[in-house]
Amino acid sequence: MSTQAVIVMAGAVALMVSTVFLVRRGLLSLRYGLGWLTVSVLGFVGTPLLSVAASQVRHLGFTPTGFSLGVLIAFLGLICLQLSISLSGLHRAIQDISEHAALVEQRLRELETPRVESASSTDDLRRQA
Secondary structure (H helix, E strand, O other): OOOHHHHHHHHHHHHHHHHHHHHHHOOOOHHHHHHHHHHHHHHHHHHHHHHHHHHHHHOOOOOOHHHHHHHHHHHHHHHHHHHHHHHHHHHHHHHHHHHHHHHHHHHHHHHHHHHHHHHHHHHHHHHOO
């Protein structure tokens, strides 16, 4: 096994340990923690497979390191895309909640306004009597 593969596998183990630590401390949600644990397992298991594939790509004009970096960049791009989709969903949910809260506040003001006016007119009638 190459030094590069050992370094990547050590990085995958470090990612796994740090993810467990962050989830246990409550700094990372379980949903994203499971995602990052999956990434670390894929990195640990996939590294030897990537090493075998990288040694076979010379006939395509790639160096093994270039091929490995290309796969890594594509993988990170997919992770960024997934996180962007999650963030977009959260943004949409926050916008819906904000709009709902604004409508509830407006409705509450409409319901409270006539009571204030009718209470003041009732007080005026009592004073006149």
